Amino acid sequence: MKFGIFYELSVPRPWGPESERTVYLNALEQVRLADELGFDQVWCVEHHFLEEYSHSSAPELFLTACAMQTQRIRIGHGIVVCVPQFNHPVRIAERTAVLDILSGGRLEVGTGRSATWTELAGFQADPDETKKTWDEIVRCLPKMWTQERFSHQGRAFSMPSRAILPKPYQKPHPPLWVAVTSPGTELDAADRGLGSLGLTFGGIAEQETKIAEYRRRIRVCDPVGDFVNEQVNTVNFLYCHEDAATGIKTGQRLAGTFNYLAAQLLAAREAYPTRSYPSLGLLPQLRQEAAGPGDGARVPEGLCIGDPQRVIEVVKRWESVGVDRINFLLNAMETVPQEQVLESLRLFASEVMPAFATEAAAPAAAG
Amino acid sequence: MPLSGTLDIRTLAGDAPRLASLHPDPWELEDAQVLQLMYEIDDAHILGLLPPALHPTIPPVVTFTVARFTESPVGPFTLAQARLGCRAGVRPRGFLLRAYCDAAAARDALASGWGYDCRDGEISLHRYHDSITTTVHADGADVLRASLVDPEPISGGDIQYTANMNLARVDEGGGEQALLVQVDPEYRFHHAERGRPRIDVFAREAWAARGVEPVYPVAATFARCDTGLPRIRYVCDPNKPALVGTREV
Numbered sequence: 001m002k003f004g005i006f007y008e009l010s011v012p013r014p015w016g017p018e019s020e021r022t023v024y025l026n027a028l029e030q031v032r033l034a035d036e037l038g039f040d041q042v043w044c045v046e047h048h049f050l051e052e053y054s055h056s057s058a059p060e061l062f063l064t065a066c067a068m069q070t071q072r073i074r075i076g077h078g079i080v081v082c083v084p085q086f087n088h089p090v091r092i093a094e095r096t097a098v099l100d101i102l103s104g105g106r107l108e109v110g111t112g113r114s115a116t117w118t119e120l121a122g123f124q125a126d127p128d129e130t131k132k133t134w135d136e137i138v139r140c141l142p143k144m145w146t147q148e149r150f151s152h153q154g155r156a157f158s159m160p161s162r163a164i165l166p167k168p169y170q171k172p173h174p175p176l177w178v179a180v181t182s183p184g185t186e187l188d189a190a191d192r193g194l195g196s197l198g199l200t201f202g203g204i205a206e207q208e209t210k211i212a213e214y215r216r217r218i219r220v221c222d223p224v225g226d227f228v229n230e231q232v233n234t235v236n237f238l239y240c241h242e243d244a245a246t247g248i249k250t251g252q253r254l255a256g257t258f259n260y261l262a263a264q265l266l267a268a269r270e271a272y273p274t275r276s277y278p279s280l281g282l283l284p285q286l287r288q289e290a291a292g293p294g295d296g297a298r299v300p301e302g303l304c305i306g307d308p309q310r311v312i313e314v315v316k317r318w319e320s321v322g323v324d325r326i327n328f329l330l331n332a333m334e335t336v337p338q339e340q341v342l343e344s345l346r347l348f349a350s351e352v353m354p355a356f357a358t359e360a361a362a363p364a365a366a367g
Numbered sequence: 368m369p370l371s372g373t374l375d376i377r378t379l380a381g382d383a384p385r386l387a388s389l390h391p392d393p394w395e396l397e398d399a400q401v402l403q404l405m406y407e408i409d410d411a412h413i414l415g416l417l418p419p420a421l422h423p424t425i426p427p428v429v430t431f432t433v434a435r436f437t438e439s440p441v442g443p444f445t446l447a448q449a450r451l452g453c454r455a456g457v458r459p460r461g462f463l464l465r466a467y468c469d470a471a472a473a474r475d476a477l478a479s480g481w482g483y484d485c486r487d488g489e490i491s492l493h494r495y496h497d498s499i500t501t502t503v504h505a506d507g508a509d510v511l512r513a514s515l516v517d518p519e520p521i522s523g524g525d526i527q528y529t530a531n532m533n534l535a536r537v538d539e540g541g542g543e544q545a546l547l548v549q550v551d552p553e554y555r556f557h558h559a560e561r562g563r564p565r566i567d568v569f570a571r572e573a574w575a576a577r578g579v580e581p582v583y584p585v586a587a588t589f590a591r592c593d594t595g596l597p598r599i600r601y602v603c604d605p606n607k608p609a610l611v612g613t614r615e616v
Contacts, residue, residue, distance in 0.1 A: 013368070049425075050425065051425050052369065053425075117426075118425055121583065257368075260368070261369065263456075263457035264422055264424065266424045266452070270459060270527050271586060272585060272586045273525035273526045273586060273588055274521070274525060278525075333368070
């Protein structure tokens, strides 16, 4: 089991001159501490126009800062929206290669396609097309990284032969992942030899079924890259405190705040009926998981909140169903004071991490 | 936290429908035809159009829904609604601005049973192969002319209709209270189509929608389905956040 942290970079109103800078600087301080404490990875999402929920529209820049201020922690660029109206595929290949170079080969690349009308319409992307264009782009990225020259005639984009530069520092290329929210995407991940970057919180039993199917299918995959990245990564909330009740109460406030914000967005499927989005993605899960900030009626299954012993038990349950990595959301809307976030990280590292083996889970060779 | 509505309920409550009770007999409405159009709207006025209980969606949207019912306990009728997309806590909802109905008995029953602010109107709904069109005519003028353009078949399971939040008055606790009534029908789809929405006439004042400026088309759907008007399950204090102001009936 490996542990990481991940960022949406939510910024509460009212927005003053320092609001966003404070969130970014707090996050960087957390990343530096996580690196020192032995966390394995830091991920940062790409979102656009998602007021308060996520002000992380240029994650490659934030992650570059993370890379330059840390020594060991791996850099998770994910998910990168693989929709050409958001990011030209060549620019994805170029930016990720630079980030891999600057981080000394610590990059992981998560791919996805956006699940909100808010974002898709903002870039005038057709929701019917995003699954198709993601599939095309994710097959092209490894070629762009590894071939001396690359040309392409496709649905999402076309281009004559060009040298796409620079090349990633990792050889043959960084590990590739795909965000798994919609039902069946775990099978897309498996069939293409991609890591499964789970983005739903809680729901251990449901995840167990998906993970088992992922493991079964990836054995016979046709990898899009030069190797199979058979790993299951999931996300969770983390608030660890010596006093269980305090940990749970604060953790619930954190989870409730995040979920409440997520619910305000306009999901693609809610606005635009299409088979391309067979579910509301992350949002209905979040609606079920928490009624809102301060809702203390119950502790949703599978959340890593409470004292170290409870968190260990929850992580062991995730481990038992086949999860390789857990990435933790540490804060939302700065609802937890920064010093408490840092203390939670320290306590997790000193009391929870030793209970788990943390050997490197290297990607398996193709083939 | 998310933005909330700032509408002064007192400006609307006096004209809001008065509920006979919170326990209307449910209606089953089979073989309904439902045309719905969604547009993003200018966000300049959205907060002033929603009660404090509700959050606007990001981005704000308006939906126009025209439903024709061939049978009901009070006979056939057609209902046209304009609603603002919103959230009651974390739940997707549509706040009713105003509705029009082409049958007096249905109009009165919808108002007293479920809090629909209904006015009299003539409503047409025509399905052609190249478009599905509707016109709402009231007080001598068209107040809505809209259409779904280029319909193509989709699965009914892909359509998501949101529940209504209707502002109404009810006698409770020895006095009259303003409430948001949640109306959350279920749908069994027989046929569904999707196309581009187009609005040719939208008389804002006639829909109590001053400041609602459709600026970007989202989608239009047409469905044949079985639905109904259910029992009222939840009501909400319009002046409190829905998380704390919602109660079960």
